[in-house]
Amino acid sequence: MSLYDWLLFLHVLAAFAAVAAVVLLSAILVTTWRSAGVADAGPFLRMSRLGSRLWDVGGMGTLIFGVWLAVYVEGYELWDGWILAALVLWAIAAAAGMRVGAGFRRAFGADAGHGELGGSIRSQRALVVHAVMALAVAALLVVMIYKPGA
């Protein structure tokens, strides 16, 4: 395998991890939204730690290997419009993802008896932040495939 093959594989693998995190956290959000109380949500909230780790690894991986690819591949530049758009979308997704992760951590603390479940993940604001994270990731995929302006 050439260096290009490795970089592309690791970049795509990281993207799969990020999408897996979005799917996992979405499943937890939907389930805990419906659950009657903190005790019911407990087993699902435990899974949010895996979702957060996947998000961290996927997010950092896509950025590092993506930038490396942009520098390595002849014909791409970091200041190409589609790469700049991808970096902006990545920043939006990362910011939203950090808030989502913090919300789940607070909810997990509530599960352990340290607080309230309600506002941390069962609020309209939490839902909007979650939607922003998912939409930014979807938009990133569209930009990576279409490469507008390339």
Next chain:
Amino acid sequence: MTIALVRPDDWNFPLLVHVGGAMLLVGSLVTVAALLLLAWRGDSPGLMRLGFRTLLIAALPSYILMRVGAEWINSKENIPDESDWIGIGYITADGGFVFLLISTILAGVAVRRAGRRPGGGNTLGRVVTVLTFVVLAAYLIAVWAMTTKPG
């Protein structure tokens, strides 16, 4: 140094359907694997129920998206079927589908048994957990083959 290649515009949407479907499929399987691992001891039927639902309403539709997208983009690119990476893609996708279908059916049966008596369906749940990890491993090989295109 590798030179950037730009694909024709009309390949983009089929590729988006294929890659998007594959990402949702792997994401669904990771979710199912995590749920079923937590449910392994059998003390939380809710985890098994959500695992079954994720297989049914997320993994199977994602598989269809991925597979339809694969045929669509393949018909445009006209890649010879004897290419190694296409072969790996077909084997893992079609073989994985059989495992996926069996997993979904077994998970459904396990949820029913768990509803009838506490602890029911535990063994079936563990079988589904193992099958899910096998499918996940196969699809990770497929991701490697699709990106590096060996042969």
